[in-house]
Amino acid sequence: MKTFEERFTAWIDGQLAGDELAAFENELAAHPGAAAEREGALKLGQVLRTHGTAHTMSNADFFNLQVRQRIEAETPRPRPSERAGAGWSWSLPRLAWLGGFCLLIAVVLFKTTIPARQTGEQTPYFAQVVEAWPSDPSISATTVYSPESNVTVLWLEGLDYLPASYQLQ
Numbered sequence: 001m002k003t004f005e006e007r008f009t010a011w012i013d014g015q016l017a018g019d020e021l022a023a024f025e026n027e028l029a030a031h032p033g034a035a036a037e038r039e040g041a042l043k044l045g046q047v048l049r050t051h052g053t054a055h056t057m058s059n060a061d062f063f064n065l066q067v068r069q070r071i072e073a074e075t076p077r078p079r080p081s082e083r084a085g086a087g088w089s090w091s092l093p094r095l096a097w098l099g100g101f102c103l104l105i106a107v108v109l110f111k112t113t114i115p116a117r118q119t120g121e122q123t124p125y126f127a128q129v130v131e132a133w134p135s136d137p138s139i140s141a142t143t144v145y146s147p148e149s150n151v152t153v154l155w156l157e158g159l160d161y162l163p164a165s166y167q168l169q
Helices: 004-012 019-030 034-051 060-074 092-113
Strands: 140-146 151-157
Touching: 004 019, 004 034
Parallel strands: none
Antiparallel strands: 140 151
């Protein structure tokens, strides 16, 4: 069964006939504005049939150019103070000065936070191996410290030999 809207559209287009037309006109008695709406739809259809075609533009590119120029002319331009950076730009000399300033700060922080070491003096920063024990009892671990080189070596004996071509997985 058709909906009311479908039957109403068919009634406006004149596609209803016979018993279906009579039944629908009886149903329209409950809708007092239906006749005026039909007249308006018929007038609109007649206007569209006579004047419905649009004129073809002879020079569409020129028209598009004019529209773009008008849009650009009516678009407000941001003032220099509203732009990002407020007039400041990243030029090469400014970047060089900024890099030099950062280097100066790094040198000052290095000199003030890391104490200088005199020759022959023990550094206050050192690591000491207190105890080392392997989980396998057939392996022995020994620490060797060289004060001249300030190096500690952990010597492991009893490990299986691995060739240089061996890859761990």
